[in-house]
Amino acid sequence: SQQGEEDPQALSIQEGENATMNCSYKTSINNLQWYRQNSGRGLVHLILIRSNEREKHSGRLRVTLDTSKKSSSLLITASRAADTASYFCATGLKTSYDKVIFGPGTSLSVIP
Amino acid sequence: SAVISQKPSRDICQRGTSLTIQCQVDSQVTMMFWYRQQPGQSLTLIATANQGSEATYESGFVIDKFPISRPNLTFSTLTVSNMSPEDSSIYLCSVSLAGGRETQYFGPGTRLLVL
Structure with a gap:
């Protein structure tokens, strides 16, 4: 079952603008990760933030x-x-050492 | 990090046949994962494959349908057996260098179309 929910499902912006995607989850986590996937190819890990961190760049x-929240x-x-x-968020759960659970993803289009 | 390759990159198969997907890693890793990504959907974990033990399957996935081999620390295969059009998906392997809930590194995926 999916632990995370993301919004928006799809986002279209102009080049140069900022894009914000949100991820919500249900159970306690050890960490939360963000991944990017281009055109149905493999995922690329972007960033991991631990449960005791509030912000990461x-x-x-x-x-x-x-x-x-x-x-x-x-x-x-x-x-x-x-x-x-x-863009997908994925949660590493506190109760499970051996897997992450992916959210449904946000499709971002940046228009030149 | 880890560099992962998959073969084949894509295939078109007839229903009732089987396809074996290979995943090769450039370093020795304990944990490898197989995911399915149905069209327009997110990733669903099929199974975790650790070298030296039987694969651990997630709810909804069974060994008869998705047999997995893990003969050594750099290689794994996933077979999609007795295929139907519902098996049309992207199949991805990934590895973790520090435990399954940490950063995962993904292969480029195998696009499967079943007619």
Whole structure:
């Protein structure tokens, strides 16, 4: 069963704008991860944030985590056409050491 | 990190046949994972394949339909048996270097179309 829910399901923005995607989850987590998938290819790991962290940055990416609300957001600043992809959050559960559970994903289109 | 390759990259198969997908990693890893991604959907874990033990299947997936081999620390295969059009999906393998709930590295996927 899917632990995470993401919104929006689809997002279309102009190049240079910021894109924000949200992920909510249901049970206690050890970490939350964000992945990118281009055109049905393999996933690329973007960033991992642990349950005791509130914010993390990597280049143009900023991830926040609010464990009290069981939610996370991924912000991509100054978007580029190359950012067009599907973005998935995945949760590493506190009760399970051996897998992550993926959310349904957000499809991002960045229009040049 | 880890570099993963998969073969074949895509295939078109007839119903009732079987396809074996190979996953090769450039380093020795304990945990390998097989996922299915149906069209327009997210990833669903099929099974976890650890070297030296039987694969652990998730609810809804059975060994007779998706037999998995893990002969060594760099290689695994997933077979999709007795295929039907509902098996048309992207099949992805991944590895974790630090435990299954940590960062995973994915292969490019195998696109399967069953007619």
